[in-house]
Structure formats: C-alpha cells, structure tokens
Amino acid sequence: MEIIRKGGKFSVYLYAVWVYMTKLRKREYDLIIDDINGMPWFTLVFTRKPKVAILHHLVKGIFFTELPLLHALIGYSIEACLPFVYRKTPFITVSESSKQEMVTAGIPEKHITIINNGWTTGSINRMSMQRARFLISCIWDGFAIINGWICCSGQCRLYSKRFPT
Secondary structure, eight states, X not given: OOOOOXXXXXXXXXHHHHHIIIIITTXXXXXXXXXXXXXXXXXXXXXXXXXXXXXXXXXXXXXXXXSOHHHHHHHHHHHHTHHHHTTTSOEEESOHHHHHHHHHHTOOGGGEEEOOSSOOHHHHHTSOHHHHHHHHHTOBTTEEEEXXXXXXXXXXXXXXXXXOO
C-alpha cells in the first residue's frame, strides 16, 4: 500500500487529480473509492475505472456553521449536485438514516448499500486468521476492498454486486 499526502484543506482535491493523472492512472486498480467527506473527489471526471462513493452523511447546513460564507456556498452547492453528478455511481453509507437522507436528496435508493460501522465477530470466523490479518492491515481510511470483501472499520462483508465500468 502506498500513501500519498499532498495539499491542504482545499488544495488536496487539485493535488489528487494531478497525482492520479501523472502517477497513478496507468496502474491497475479493481476499484476507485471516492470517499465523500463534505466535498466529493469527482473521480468520475478524471477516471473511467470502476468506482464506489462512500458517504457517511450529507453536510447540508453545517457548511454555514463551519466555513466562511463563500466556502460554505460553494460546498453547499457542490453537495446539492451529488445526485446528478454521481447518478450512476454505487454508494456505501453507514446507516438507514443516512440512506434515507441520501434518497431524500435525490440519490437513487437502488444505488445505496448500507455497511454499518463496527466489528461483527461472525464475519471474521468465516475467514482464516491469516486472511483476517491481511484484511485488517489493508484498511485505508476506514474502508478497503480486497478480493470482493468490503472492510469498513474492521467489519468485513462479501460484496457481490458488480460495479459499473
């Protein structure tokens, strides 16, 4: 696993595109994870590789309590565009309430899968300890996808859906 850290609070999004286009684009990836934490990465604009978006919750009005007005307006407007821009992208969220919030915002329910945070001991019992150690060591930013398993903060589930190309 390679971790690349570049940019600041806002420039990180520009660096992500630059690093992907200049360094990572030719590598073979099974899946691109677009982790939307307030601002989306817009990976669908610069890569055609299969992708999934991870969204814990919508930020909505919190932009206005945490950011200067101009930045809040930009963030709020971009988030309002998520249902249109990501209309064909599968989403992962962490709860039924987050899923309903996303559906209300216009994200198609059929594109949303819930994977609750936490650890379920039954999941680890289905794997050998060697594979479990491998999966746990590969978790990046709370999520990893390895050989069809989605791991979310230690919770591993077989994800059998095919991601669109």
